[in-house]
Amino acid sequence: MRTVVLLSTVVVAAVGVSACQGGHGHEKEWTAEEVKELERKWGFEYAFSGIGSFAHLKHVKCLTTPSERFDIGIIGVPFDTATTYRPGARFGPRAIRQASSRQTSFRGFNPRANINPYQNWATILDCGDIPVTPMDNAVALAQMTVAFVELGQRGTVSPLLQKPKLITLGGDHSLALPALRALRKIHGRPLRVLHFDAHLDTWHPDKYPSAWPSDQAHFNHGSMFWLAGNEGLLANASAAPSVHAGLRTRLSGDDWDDFDDDTRQNWVRLSADDIDDMGTSGIIKTILDSFAPAAEGDPQDPVYLSVDIDVLDPAFAPGTGTPEPGGWTTRELIRILRGIESLNLVGADVVEVAPAYQGAGEETALAGAQVVYEILSSMVKKGMHEMGKTGGAGSGGGGHDEL
Numbered sequence: 001m002r003t004v005v006l007l008s009t010v011v012v013a014a015v016g017v018s019a020c021q022g023g024h025g026h027e028k029e030w031t032a033e034e035v036k037e038l039e040r041k042w043g044f045e046y047a048f049s050g051i052g053s054f055a056h057l058k059h060v061k062c063l064t065t066p067s068e069r070f071d072i073g074i075i076g077v078p079f080d081t082a083t084t085y086r087p088g089a090r091f092g093p094r095a096i097r098q099a100s101s102r103q104t105s106f107r108g109f110n111p112r113a114n115i116n117p118y119q120n121w122a123t124i125l126d127c128g129d130i131p132v133t134p135m136d137n138a139v140a141l142a143q144m145t146v147a148f149v150e151l152g153q154r155g156t157v158s159p160l161l162q163k164p165k166l167i168t169l170g171g172d173h174s175l176a177l178p179a180l181r182a183l184r185k186i187h188g189r190p191l192r193v194l195h196f197d198a199h200l201d202t203w204h205p206d207k208y209p210s211a212w213p214s215d216q217a218h219f220n221h222g223s224m225f226w227l228a229g230n231e232g233l234l235a236n237a238s239a240a241p242s243v244h245a246g247l248r249t250r251l252s253g254d255d256w257d258d259f260d261d262d263t264r265q266n267w268v269r270l271s272a273d274d275i276d277d278m279g280t281s282g283i284i285k286t287i288l289d290s291f292a293p294a295a296e297g298d299p300q301d302p303v304y305l306s307v308d309i310d311v312l313d314p315a316f317a318p319g320t321g322t323p324e325p326g327g328w329t330t331r332e333l334i335r336i337l338r339g340i341e342s343l344n345l346v347g348a349d350v351v352e353v354a355p356a357y358q359g360a361g362e363e364t365a366l367a368g369a370q371v372v373y374e375i376l377s378s379m380v381k382k383g384m385h386e387m388g389k390t391g392g393a394g395s396g397g398g399g400h401d402e403l
């Protein structure tokens with residue numbers, strides 16, 4: 001008891017001194033050298049310290065800070081009220097950020113990609129979250145659409161980019177619809193999608209039968225690509241398909257109608273089992289062939305990369321809304337992502353991380369954070385190629401170390 005009293009006295013005294021100094025404007029004047037010394041002594045975060053932004057990146061709430069320019073923005077969308085089975089992906093952005101703790105610009109060199117995305121030409125920010133209502137999905141869809149349009153039209157730092165690129169941390173998969181709406185508007189043309197998922201997500205809303213029909217129910221995490229196609233957001237020429245990879249979902253009814261409808265919507269399908277026959281290299285080749293320009297030298301079409309973490313086997317990613325046994329390993333997915341780094345990615349998401357169902361070791365969120373890192377590596381590396389540089393330590397613009 002005595003100790004407690006003594007401690008309280010000390011605290012009161014300390015507060016008193018602080019208030020005296022602050023309240024009367026007698027703050028110590030810090031010289032530049034002194035501030036530099038503070039930075040030298042304390043300007044460092046261990047993997048496990050500091051406020052939890054993605055990869056310790058500078059955090060700016062970009063939606064309320066329009067003056068802050070960036071080349072690549074990490075944006076969280078903590079939204080999960082369009083799920084059909086397990087909810088919980090609203091906690092995905094926080095879980096992915098937490099799991100990204102050991103990603104630092106200091107030790108960020110990606111040996112698989114021969115580049116450190118955090119020490120290069122790109123200014124990468126953690127843009128915070130879009131505050132999306134959990135109570136009204138019509139409002140939520142409007143909020144996400146407005147936010148993606150707003151952020152996607154911001155000014156960039158590098159002259160390499162006309163518009164910044166966003167990587168979205170989900171959130172359930174329905175957020176791909178507002179993301180595609182924004183990109184369709186910003187780029188002035190339909191998009192092509194590379195979609196890693198156990199499921200099709202091109203389901204006609206009637207595939208979720210209900211005696212209580214509702215237009216609002218069309219907006220769900222299994223129909224957003226059907227909606228996107230109907231809204232003209234996706235390229236519809238047969239020579240310009242979108243691609244699913246990692247499929248193993250059960251289908252409706254007693255036939256192939258779901259696949260037939262998916263084909264009519266201009267999608268190419270790679271199943272999870274295909275990897276046994278063609279290997280990761282065959283998966284990569286099929287994807288790249290599908291997205292190849294019609295003629296050599298033609299510009300690449302803009303591609304939106306959408307990664308549902310349930311593309312991984314539940315052994316690797318149990319923390320998700322609709323797990324399906326028989327999926328890819330984390331290593332296989334990383335290998336495939338590295339193999340497709342030449343694609344012209346204009347935006348990306350990592351969705352359906354629902355940490356309540358993952359193990360204490362955070363395997364699902366770790367996989368999500370790693371996927372974001374691989375996408376960042378690809379986006380930055382693509383920019384280096386456009387500058388005529390190749391990947392490698394020190395060959396970029398000497399970016400600021402956010403540690």
Ligand SMILES: [Mn+2]
Pocket residue numbers: 173197199201221308352
């Ligand atoms: Mn999905």
